[in-house]
Every structure is written in structure tokens, then in C-alpha cells.
Amino acid sequence: MAIDINIPAVCNCTKLRRAQRHITRLYDTCLAESGAGLRATQFSILGYLKTEGPKTMMELAELMTMDRATIGHNLRPLERDSLVRIAVSETDRRARIVSITDEGLSRLEIGKPGWAKAQAEFERQFGAENAKLMRDMMDDVAGISFSFH
């Protein structure tokens, strides 16, 4: 008889998603306490835009390994609150250039202590070296080109 393996115990996706929920709650809680009114994903998007400069939605989606439709949806509240500006590209009118506004930069600063607190608390418990190993491992995972079909 075929031994029925314990799928949840060995599923790489299940484990990764579970850890993601846990760490997101930590960062979201600290971010909320900072009063910036930003969620983890929003903080990431603004952080990327600050660091990398203006980007098209496609570029942003690729940078974050995110679906292009998802980026569009996630930008909606940020644009509504004037934290990002979305303009039609002059060189390709299909593309939209997303850039962070002064208000967005200001919100990032307000949220930074909250982020730093979460980052410090995580590394205090998990270890800074382990955290670095994890980030590198996550980069490797996100970098895989899966062959579908």
C-alpha cells in the first residue's frame, strides 16, 4: 500500500506562506504603531521607488516579483493618498511611469522607526546572521525561472 505522506509537513509553499503571514504581522503591527498608515507591501513599494527612482508598472512588477495587475491594484490607494504619482510615459504611451511624491517620502520617514523596530525585533530573535542567510535564500527562491507545462 502507498504510504500517505504528510503533505503539509513537507510542502515548501505551505511553509513559506505560513512564515510570511507571521513575519508580516510583526512588521504590519510595528508599522501601524509608527502612525505612517502604511502596510508592509506599501512600505516596500515606496521604498523601491525611493531607492530605484521612477519605474514603469512592468518594471516595478518585475522588481517585486509581482503580477502586473497586482501592482496596479496596490498602487491605487497610494495614488489616492498622493504618495505616488502615475504619469503616461512620453516615449511609450502604453506605459505608466510611477514615482514617489514628497508626501510619499515623508510617510516613508514616519514609518521608518516602526520598520526598524520590527527588523530589530526579528533579528534579535532570529539572529542577524540567520536573517542574512534567509534574505539570500529568499532572493534565490524569487530568482528561479520555473518551467511550466
Next chain:
Amino acid sequence: MAIDINIPAVCNCTKLRRAQRHITRLYDTCLAESGAGLRATQFSILGYLKTEGPKTMMELAELMTMDRATIGHNLRPLERDSLVRIAVSETDRRARIVSITDEGLSRLEIGKPGWAKAQAEFERQFGAENAKLMRDMMDDVAGISFSFH
């Protein structure tokens, strides 16, 4: 002057969430191809219920490191499609006992080849040993008791 660190590059939450999106797409795609009509989270919930037996929503939430409300929301489509049964506990009428139905077990079986394909593809590219390391690391992350406030 304070050196402006590149937050997205060192943020543990950002890295983990990004990898999670990527691996979820792999598993969701393979699961969809299998024709089970299950998403990654649904496959996990049913897998846990099959392996661990009936659970209250609280227990299920704790098992999956998921918010109590989230479990409730995620069970909705599963209950609607008769993949799980939700009954009031006889010993505590506040609690709801969730159990997998025969239809749920059947769907799990239908999805299993899709899951196995995703699991195999991931480990082919990432390495089975690295995958095991990652799962253990993710367990460690999910097991941390963060001190809030």
C-alpha cells in the same frame, strides 16, 4: 550625515513576501492544471484537516499561524463547495468543529499530482537539501514569539 540604507534590500519581510509570491504562483499554476479547482491555501487547509483530523477554527488558525478571522473567511468557499463541514461543538457551543468531507478528500487526491509536480519542479531547481533547510528555517520563523509593544 546619516547614510540612507537601502531598506528593500535588507528588509526580511519584503524578501520573504517576494519569495512567497513567486513560489505560490508555481504551486497555484500546477494545482490549476490538475483540475482540482484548489488554490495553495485551500490545498493546505484540506491537507491539514486530513492529516490532523477535525479541528476548531482556533486550533486550525494556530496550526497554520493564521488569523482567526482569516481562517473563517478562507473556509467560506470550501464550505460552500462542500469540501469541509462546519459544526457547532457539543462541549463548547461557541466553538465550531471543522472537518474534511469525502468530497474534500476526493479533491485533495485530484490535486495531488499537481502539487507533486510543483514540489518536484521546485526541488529540481532549488535542490532537495536546500528545500529541507528552507522548510526548517520557515518553521523557525513561524515559531518565533514576537514581543509587541
Next chain:
DNA sequence: TCATTTTAGTCTTATATGCCCTTAATTGCA
């Protein structure tokens, strides 16, 4: 040039996630 194909982004729909507040039930304690 102009028709075909490809590409960027949107809209719709569905699930995923977690917060706050409320309701109902249980537990603990005076």
C-alpha cells in the same frame, strides 16, 4: 504602408489576509 502581432495596463472576479467591533457562550471569582 498597412495588417498582424506583441506589449502595457485596466477591469472584473475570486480568493487571501488581518484589523476592529459585536455577539454569544464559558469561565472565574467574589
Next chain:
DNA sequence: TGCAATTAAGGGCATATAAGACTAAAATGA
């Protein structure tokens, strides 16, 4: 015993995520 505090779950709200269909614009190629 009786009431306060606690606990389990539901409802409402907002964001997160992505597939699929669609629109518009650009690139391609005969």
C-alpha cells in the same frame, strides 16, 4: 449563586494577490 472578565466566532472594512478578458498603443514584417 450571580456578575464580570474572558474567549470563539461572525460581520464589515480595507488591502494583497493573481488569472482572464479587454483596450490601446507600439513593434514587426511583408
